[in-house]
Amino acid sequence: MEELWKYAALFGVGAFAGFVNIMAGGGSTLTLPALIFLGLDGPTANGTNRVAILIQNISAVASFRSEKYSSFKLGFKMAAFTLPGAVAGAVFAAVIPDELFRVVLAFVLVGVAITMLIPKRKTPTTEFGEEANPPWTLYLALFGIGFYGGFIQVGVGFILMLALHGLLNVSLARVNMHKVFIVLIYTVPALVVFVLADLVRWDFGLTMAAGNAGGAWLSAKLAVKKGDKIVKWFVAAAVVVVSLKLIGAF
Numbered sequence: 001m002e003e004l005w006k007y008a009a010l011f012g013v014g015a016f017a018g019f020v021n022i023m024a025g026g027g028s029t030l031t032l033p034a035l036i037f038l039g040l041d042g043p044t045a046n047g048t049n050r051v052a053i054l055i056q057n058i059s060a061v062a063s064f065r066s067e068k069y070s071s072f073k074l075g076f077k078m079a080a081f082t083l084p085g086a087v088a089g090a091v092f093a094a095v096i097p098d099e100l101f102r103v104v105l106a107f108v109l110v111g112v113a114i115t116m117l118i119p120k121r122k123t124p125t126t127e128f129g130e131e132a133n134p135p136w137t138l139y140l141a142l143f144g145i146g147f148y149g150g151f152i153q154v155g156v157g158f159i160l161m162l163a164l165h166g167l168l169n170v171s172l173a174r175v176n177m178h179k180v181f182i183v184l185i186y187t188v189p190a191l192v193v194f195v196l197a198d199l200v201r202w203d204f205g206l207t208m209a210a211g212n213a214g215g216a217w218l219s220a221k222l223a224v225k226k227g228d229k230i231v232k233w234f235v236a237a238a239v240v241v242v243s244l245k246l247i248g249a250f
Helices: 002-023 028-037 042-066 072-080 083-095 098-117 136-151 156-168 172-196 202-222 227-246
Strands: none
Touching: 002 028, 002 042, 002 202, 028 042, 028 098, 028 202, 042 083, 042 098, 042 172, 042 202, 072 136, 072 172, 083 136, 083 172, 136 156, 136 172, 156 172
16 A cells, blocks of 8 residues: 555656656656655666656657657767767766765756756757758767766756757757657666666656656647746746755755
């Protein structure tokens, strides 16, 4: 009976996180702390969270593909540069002490919360597709982003969107298309590292993934106007509270 409420909670958190990821981004700021609060140590929560991330991004890529909105050639090229960093980051995450991971996570969550509240400057964009020719600085950035994603994942979507939007100068729709594909590709080897290190609780991960997929589907269908502003403030407040709890402030 005790496990049932945990599964229900994970499904609910996953559903909301999936909704947030479509509306505003930053769903891992909710799922990762939830896994820790439900009894997993930091590294295992980190590994388990990758199951939901993998499934969610498979769904997102398939959705873009069904709308004939894809650029796999360029996507694979960019994703390839994240792979070495992602594997290195995942290995580091697998061996880091739980106490240190919690402190790092707390500060990362606060940082993500702050960036979510900073107004974004609107810049002219184009609709580059397969013909896009990214600058070399983007590939350098992708290696570092891969390491961060493999290590902790939280907020990597915001970092990727910033890099892709700024250096590719394409529309946010195409940025999001590339983002979910890149995250999908580097999550595969990262998850393998966590699996080999026995840092994945599959029942928790799959339960949360089911909620994640459902929340994302509902969010896309509703497409609430300006709903992202409300969600950003809500998530920002939540992660600040969680971060203070993680570092023992109360």
